[in-house]
Amino acid sequence: MSEVKFSKEHEWITLAGDVATIGITQHATEMLGDIVFAELPEKGSNVEKDGTAGVVESTKAASDVYTPVSGEVVDINQAIVDDPAKINEDPEGAAWFFKLKMKDISELDSLMNKEEYDKFAKESSS
Amino acid sequence: MEIKKTSLNKLHQDCQAKFVEFAGYEMPIQYSKGVIEEHKFTRSHAGIFDVSHMGQLFIYGNENLTSDLEKIFPLDLKNLQQNCSKYSFLMNEEAGIYDDLIITKLENGYLIILNAACKEKDFEILNNILSKKYKMELSNDRALVAIQGPKAVEILNETINGVKHLTFMTGDWFDYNGQKLFVTRSGYTGEDGFEISILNDLAEEFTKSLIKKGAELIGLGARDTLRLEAGLCLYGHELDLNKTPVEANLKWAISKERLSNGGFVGSNKIINQIKDGAKQIRVGIKPEGRLIAREKTKIFNESELPIGEITSGTFGPSINGPIAMGYVDKEFSKIDTKILLEVRGKKHPANICKLPFYKKSYVKGVN
Numbered sequence: 001m002s003e004v005k006f007s008k009e010h011e012w013i014t015l016a017g018d019v020a021t022i023g024i025t026q027h028a029t030e031m032l033g034d035i036v037f038a039e040l041p042e043k044g045s046n047v048e049k050d051g052t053a054g055v056v057e058s059t060k061a062a063s064d065v066y067t068p069v070s071g072e073v074v075d076i077n078q079a080i081v082d083d084p085a086k087i088n089e090d091p092e093g094a095a096w097f098f099k100l101k102m103k104d105i106s107e108l109d110s111l112m113n114k115e116e117y118d119k120f121a122k123e124s125s126s
Numbered sequence: 127m128e129i130k131k132t133s134l135n136k137l138h139q140d141c142q143a144k145f146v147e148f149a150g151y152e153m154p155i156q157y158s159k160g161v162i163e164e165h166k167f168t169r170s171h172a173g174i175f176d177v178s179h180m181g182q183l184f185i186y187g188n189e190n191l192t193s194d195l196e197k198i199f200p201l202d203l204k205n206l207q208q209n210c211s212k213y214s215f216l217m218n219e220e221a222g223i224y225d226d227l228i229i230t231k232l233e234n235g236y237l238i239i240l241n242a243a244c245k246e247k248d249f250e251i252l253n254n255i256l257s258k259k260y261k262m263e264l265s266n267d268r269a270l271v272a273i274q275g276p277k278a279v280e281i282l283n284e285t286i287n288g289v290k291h292l293t294f295m296t297g298d299w300f301d302y303n304g305q306k307l308f309v310t311r312s313g314y315t316g317e318d319g320f321e322i323s324i325l326n327d328l329a330e331e332f333t334k335s336l337i338k339k340g341a342e343l344i345g346l347g348a349r350d351t352l353r354l355e356a357g358l359c360l361y362g363h364e365l366d367l368n369k370t371p372v373e374a375n376l377k378w379a380i381s382k383e384r385l386s387n388g389g390f391v392g393s394n395k396i397i398n399q400i401k402d403g404a405k406q407i408r409v410g411i412k413p414e415g416r417l418i419a420r421e422k423t424k425i426f427n428e429s430e431l432p433i434g435e436i437t438s439g440t441f442g443p444s445i446n447g448p449i450a451m452g453y454v455d456k457e458f459s460k461i462d463t464k465i466l467l468e469v470r471g472k473k474h475p476a477n478i479c480k481l482p483f484y485k486k487s488y489v490k491g492v493n
C-alpha cells in the first residue's frame with residue numbers, strides 16, 4: 001500500500017498495484033456534520049480526474065464528491081450507502097467510497113501528502 | 127452591516143457552537159454533538175434554543191386595540207382570554223403572508239412573536255395599519271429562550287416555580303431573581319415545552335441554570351429537523367407573500383367566527399379560496415429510499431408532468447429517513463399519491479404522506 005495522498009477537495013487516496021481506494025477526509029466529515037446520504041459512481045463506469053464521482057448529504061446540505069484521479073470504478077462501498085452514519089465514524093478507514101483501476105499513476109504526483117494536507121485543511125477552515 | 131449578537135452569544139462560544147449568519151444575527155447552527163444527537167436529545171430529554179433573534183413586539187391598548195387588531199388578524203380576539211396565545215399571520219390584501227406569528231393577549235395589550243427576518247418590516251406594516259395610534263415596542267432588551275422536550279417541564283419548574291400549571295398555548299408572568307419573566311407553554315419542535323422572555327442581563331445565568339439541571343443547548347440545524355418532523359412551516363420556505371394560509375393548509379388557524387363575516391386584511395381572498403379551493407396546497411412528502419429532496423426540487427406526477435415544488439427537505443433523525451414538505455396541485459395532494467422528485471437530473475419515486483411526520487406531544491388543557 002502506498003503513502004496516503006490528499007486532494008484539495010478533501011478526498012484521500014491510497015494505491016495498491018494499480019487500484020486506488022478513495023474516500024473523504026476526517027476534516028471533510030467535520031465540516032459536513034452528520035452525513036445521512038451517500039451516492040457512489042456505478043461499478044464499471046469511468047471517472048475523470050477532478051470530475052464528480054458521487055454525492056454526500058448532511059442534515060444541512062448536499063456536497064459533490066470528486067475523484068482526484070481518473071480510472072474505471074472496480075468496486076464501491078455499499079455499506080456506506082446503506083448506513084451513511086458510518087462515514088462520520090471512520091472516514092479514513094472502513095468508510096472508503098470507491099476503488100478505481102488507475103489509467104495514469106503519475107496523476108498522484110500533484111496530490112498532497114499528510115503534512116501538506118493538514119496544513120491546507122487548517123488554513124482553508126480558518 | 128455589522129452582524130448582531132444575542133445575549134447568549136458568549137455562552138454559545140463557550141459551548142463550542144458553530145455559527146452561521148441568520149437574519150443578520152450570528153446564531154449557532156450546531157454544537158459539538160452535531161445535529162442528529164441534538165435532535166434526539168430534544169426528543170428524549172430537553173433542548174434549550176436561543177431564539178432571541180425573533181421579534182418580541184408589545185402593543186399596548188384596550189378594547190379599541192382588540193377591534194383594530196381584528197381588522198388585521200383572522201382571529202376572534204374579543205373572545206380570547208388574557209394570557210392565551212394563538213398562531214396567526216400578517217397578510218396583504220391578496221392573503222399573501224408577510225409573516226407567521228404567535229399573538230398572546232396581555233392585561234394591557236398584546237405580545238406578538240415575529241420571525242427575525244421579518245420583524246422590522248412587520249412593525250412598520252402594523253404601525254401603519256394601526257395609524258400609529260398605539261404604543262408599540264419591538265423589544266431590544268429581552269432575550270427569548272425556549273426549552274423543549276419531555277423533561278422541559280420538570281427542569282423549568284425547578285427554576286421557575288409554577289410553570290408546570292400552564293397548558294399549551296397559554297402564558298403568564300413569573301418572578302425570577304426579582305425580575306419579571308413572561309413564560310408561555312409553546313414552541314416549534316412538536317415537543318412539550320416553554321418559551322421564556324427574559325431581560326438580556328439575566329439570560330445567560332438563567333440558561334446556565336437550565337444546563338445545570340440537565341438541559342442542553344441545541345442549534346438551528348436541529349431546530350429545523352425538529353420542526354420539519356412536526357410538520358411546522360418555516361417562513362421563507364413554506365410561507366411567503368405568494369402563499370395564502372389556505373394554500374399552506376393552515377385553515378385551522380383562522381377563527382370560524384371570522385370566516386363568516388370577514389373584515390380582516392385578505393379576508394375576501396381567503397373566503398373565496400375556501401369556497402372554490404386553492405390550486406396548490408402544502409403537503410408532506412416521503413421520498414422512497416434514503417434520497418433527500420431539498421428546497422426547490424421539482425415535483426412530477428407519475429406521467430412526469432410538473433405538479434409542484436419542495437419547500438423544505440431534510441433527513442428526519444427520529445423518523446430515520448428523508449422527509450419533505452412542498453406544494454402540489456390539489457388533485458395530487460391525497461395521502462399515498464405516488465409522485466416523482468427530480469434530484470440531480472433523475473426522477474425518484476416518493477409519496478404524499480400525512481403531517482406531522484412525528485407525533486406531537488403538547489400538554490393541552492382546558493382554557
